[in-house]
Amino acid sequence: MTEQEIYKMVTNILSDFSEVSIDNMRMESKLMADLELNSLDVVNIVMAFEDSFNLSIPDSDLDKFKTIADTVSYIKNHS
Amino acid sequence: METKYPFHKVKHEVKTIQELLDWSGYTYASNDAYRFFEGNTICAKTYKELLQDVQFAGRYLKENFASASHIAVIGPTSYQWIVAWLSIVTTGLVAVPLDRLLQSDEILKLLRQADVSTLIFDNEQHLVAEAVHDACPEITCICMTEPFYGQDSFVAQLLIQRKLGEPLWSESVDSDTIAEIVFTSGTTGNYKGCVLTHKNLAWNAMNGSTYAALTPKDKTMSILPIHHTLEVTAGMLTPFCSGVTVCINDSLRHIQRNLNIFHPECMIAVPMVVEMLNKNIWITAKKTKQEQKLQFALKLSKCLQKLHIHIERQLFASVLDKLGGNLRLLVVGGAYLEPKLVENFSAMGITIVQGYGVTECGPVVACNTDRKWKADSVGQTVTGCKIKIVDGEIWVSGPIVMQGYYNDPQANRDAFEGEWYKTGDLGYMDKNGYLYLTGRKKNLIILSNGENVSPEELEQKLTEIPGICEVIVCAEKNTLTAEIYSEPGADINVIEQQIEGVNKTLPEYKNIRKVIFRDTPFPKTTTQKIKRNYSNIS
Numbered sequence: 001m002t003e004q005e006i007y008k009m010v011t012n013i014l015s016d017f018s019e020v021s022i023d024n025m026r027m028e029s030k031l032m033a034d035l036e037l038n039s040l041d042v043v044n045i046v047m048a049f050e051d052s053f054n055l056s057i058p059d060s061d062l063d064k065f066k067t068i069a070d071t072v073s074y075i076k077n078h079s
Numbered sequence: 080m081e082t083k084y085p086f087h088k089v090k091h092e093v094k095t096i097q098e099l100l101d102w103s104g105y106t107y108a109s110n111d112a113y114r115f116f117e118g119n120t121i122c123a124k125t126y127k128e129l130l131q132d133v134q135f136a137g138r139y140l141k142e143n144f145a146s147a148s149h150i151a152v153i154g155p156t157s158y159q160w161i162v163a164w165l166s167i168v169t170t171g172l173v174a175v176p177l178d179r180l181l182q183s184d185e186i187l188k189l190l191r192q193a194d195v196s197t198l199i200f201d202n203e204q205h206l207v208a209e210a211v212h213d214a215c216p217e218i219t220c221i222c223m224t225e226p227f228y229g230q231d232s233f234v235a236q237l238l239i240q241r242k243l244g245e246p247l248w249s250e251s252v253d254s255d256t257i258a259e260i261v262f263t264s265g266t267t268g269n270y271k272g273c274v275l276t277h278k279n280l281a282w283n284a285m286n287g288s289t290y291a292a293l294t295p296k297d298k299t300m301s302i303l304p305i306h307h308t309l310e311v312t313a314g315m316l317t318p319f320c321s322g323v324t325v326c327i328n329d330s331l332r333h334i335q336r337n338l339n340i341f342h343p344e345c346m347i348a349v350p351m352v353v354e355m356l357n358k359n360i361w362i363t364a365k366k367t368k369q370e371q372k373l374q375f376a377l378k379l380s381k382c383l384q385k386l387h388i389h390i391e392r393q394l395f396a397s398v399l400d401k402l403g404g405n406l407r408l409l410v411v412g413g414a415y416l417e418p419k420l421v422e423n424f425s426a427m428g429i430t431i432v433q434g435y436g437v438t439e440c441g442p443v444v445a446c447n448t449d450r451k452w453k454a455d456s457v458g459q460t461v462t463g464c465k466i467k468i469v470d471g472e473i474w475v476s477g478p479i480v481m482q483g484y485y486n487d488p489q490a491n492r493d494a495f496e497g498e499w500y501k502t503g504d505l506g507y508m509d510k511n512g513y514l515y516l517t518g519r520k521k522n523l524i525i526l527s528n529g530e531n532v533s534p535e536e537l538e539q540k541l542t543e544i545p546g547i548c549e550v551i552v553c554a555e556k557n558t559l560t561a562e563i564y565s566e567p568g569a570d571i572n573v574i575e576q577q578i579e580g581v582n583k584t585l586p587e588y589k590n591i592r593k594v595i596f597r598d599t600p601f602p603k604t605t606t607q608k609i610k611r612n613y614s615n616i617s
Contacts, residue, residue: 039351
């Protein structure tokens with residue numbers, strides 16, 4: 001998958017949990033500060049990534065998902 | 080004012096945790112007390128087995144540790160943690176539950192502050208135990224499941240004791256005996272150790288069984304961190320009063336899965352969990368294009384409820400099935416909960432019993448009941464306690480109030496006025512005795528996961544960063560945010576990187592998630608203190 005395709009899927013998933021619209025999301029958007037997500041949301045979002053990208057993400061990697069850019073590059077490197 | 084209200088009856092009165100465990104061990108002997116995962120298998124322990132395990136472990140502790148020793152316990156929620164805590168407390172020793180998310184240096188500080196002689200730890204906290212072993216050789220470290228520097232594991236000691244024959248309590252515990260010292264965040268960032276007695280906790284456990292009707296056929300699922308007082312009393316001890324089975328959720332990631340494995344009727348939760356469940360319900364509705372149907376069903380159910388017609392479980396069968404199918408009660412405390420969520424969940428057939436508490440009162444001070452509740456109130460004063468409002472502040476007296484802060488006479492002078500404990504929370508009571516919260520007297524941030532954060536502690540750490548002149552930390556929409564006035568010409572990117580560095584030294588819930596830079600210094604009081612309400616953070 002290209003970075004652009006991953007970005008599109010990631011922002012789609014994020015929009016389910018965040019009140020920020022996809023149009024207002026940017027690569028540098030921070031999940032907690034800018035998208036107003038809490039730590040439980042991040043847990044759920046990571047599980048949604050696992051399903052959508054057929055990945056297995058260990059608990060120890062949860063703190064690597066700080067921005068959309070982090071997320072996209074993590075998924076790109078692990079899928 | 081003292082109040083009478085539609086609480087359920089206490090099944091059996093107890094004065095100590097020992098009496099409670101003893102009574103439940105005989106009354107509900109064959110009922111499962113705990114269900115939990117061991118690998119991929121679900122194990123169960125009956126009330127009789129739990130009582131015996133606690134007595135075996137208690138005999139080992141009694142024989143090996145001086146009376147009134149302070150024993151710290153650290154780890155995720157597990158059957159071993161629970162047996163360790165109960166055996167310490169029922170043997171007349173003092174338990175010191177610790178937050179497993181704290182860094183080693185903070186744990187060391189707390190162990191010293193509470194005069195801990197022994198640390199029982201989960202293997203997950205192996206590195207912390209190594210640090211304690213190196214820095215405090217006088218503290219005995221016992222791993223729950225593995226040997227550690229020549230010490231047999233806690234589980235191994237249980238097996239040895241089992242071979243030595245049936246245990247009995249060697250002596251009974253007095254209700255004024257100290258059961259535990261629990262740390263709570265002070266407003267300056269220093270932790271204070273709340274000394275809670277058997278009486279404090281036994282009252283809390285019994286009161287807990289009066290908020291809602293639960294029977295030995297019911298199950299709860301434990302999801303909150305076990306060191307929290309709400310989880311210890313409402314999550315662990317209250318179920319003993321009704322023979323309820325507690326199912327241990329093994330990870331936050333597995334809540335949804337485990338709801339469908341354990342099928343609990345009840346959960347003890349913080350607002351963040353309720354918000355998450357609500358979000359998941361709406362995400363599923365959106366994906367299945369059922370949003371409008373769900374909205375209509377909510378309106379319909381609310382109307383029917385006014386007519387005392389209850390078809391919630393049929394109307395919302397698919398929603399409830401996703402939550403395990405049996406969930407009908409959420410006991411929620413620890414932070415502000417939106418009344419709309421209370422109303423919507425009720426319309427779906429899940430009653431939210433919202434309460435208010437502070438660690439210093441073990442913790443529940445006021446609570447709604449499943450018979451009668453108000454969505455925007457935290458309920459009425461719990462049985463046997465009194466609340467009065469002094470200059471807007473909530474004061475509490477009664478058998479739930481702690482003995483005091485451990486070794487902290489100044490904090491005790493500040494917190495008590497005779498028998499009254501001053502909570503620092505602001506609120507008022509309506510004419511029916513329902514309590515409403517309006518804010519905090521002291522600067523303490525309460526996050527939706529129930530964690531308390533001292534802004535001053537974080538501000539002090541941030542002002543040590545070169546380039547930061549003034550800083551205020553607030554919670555903006557539940558996100559810890561720092562508003563900074565930096566030195567003219569200071570590199571903002573460097574400051575942000577340094578804040579990331581500070582975050583790494585703190586538990587995750589204390590991390591600064593958002594930084595706002597301001598152009599001018601903060602307005603000050605005459606004593607040159609920053610006026611907090613002049614911050615730009617909403």
